[in-house]
Amino acid sequence: MLYGKFKNTYRGTMSENAFLRKIIVALILVEVLTVIGWLRKSTVVDMQPPTLAERAWVDQDRASDSYVSAWALYIADRLGNVNPKSAEIIKATLEPLLANDIYQDVLNKIDSQVRQIRQDRVTLEFEPRQVLQDKQDATKYFIVGKSKMTGPSGQPKQLDMTYEIELKIKNYKPVIAYLSVYEGAPRTEEVRNREAKAADTRKRLEQQRNEN
Known part of the structure; x- marks a missing residue:
């Protein structure tokens, strides 16, 4: 009888040990997967960029709209408010934000503007009225x-002016991928498509008149 009890207890203990080993292995697998997921996930930074009055976030290759629009406003403000004394400082501020493929072209244009400002001894002031995000x-x-x-x-x-800026996030930093400044209303994708259709219509009408 004692042997029977001992036998049952031994078997129960071995069965419980086997079950616990399976639980431990499962926990180790969960821990490994958690660590792998943590290592692969980019860090999200909660921060407040220039001209932003609210909280915003940015990670390795994307950011909240409020963060990017605040940077676009900041860049336009720096470019639009220039005098002979501040021109070089503004250039140095924007230079690290330029993408490689537009870097030299934009710097050449800024240098040309700086020379013109110094030569003519003029001061540029820009008062932003609206920040729009392209729907397309x-x-x-x-x-x-x-x-x-x-x-x-x-x-x-005084002139109505538009600063068109394409901003991308690379390694947590805003990068200017495209920059254009022009007089008048913003040339959004919708406006460009409408103008292209109008141009095609005028071209067809002109061809019809020539054929007649």
Whole structure:
């Protein structure tokens, strides 16, 4: 009888040990998968960039719309408010943000503008009125506002100006992939498509008139 009890207890203990070993192996696998997932996941940084009054986030290759639009506004503000003394500082501020494929072209244009500002002794002021995100391209922003140029005579000249900026996130940093400044309303993808259709219509009408 004692042997029978001992036998049953021994078997129960071995069965329980086998079950516990399986649990331990399962826990180790879960822990390994958790560590692998943690290592592969990029870090999300909660931060507040220039011109932003609310919290925003950025990770390795993307960011919240509020973060990117705040940077677009900051860049337009830096480019639009220039005087002979601040020109070089503004250039140094924007230079690290330029993508490689537009780096030299943009720097050449900035250098040309700096020389012109110093030669004419003018001051540029830009007052942003609206920040728009392109509906067809979420990385492109249009900062629309009033630009004022004041020369030595003191008589300011005002224009409606648009800063078109394409911003991408690379290694947690905003990168300017495209930059254009022009007078007038923003040339969104919708506007460009409408203009292209109007141009095609005019071309067809002109061909019809020539054929007649």
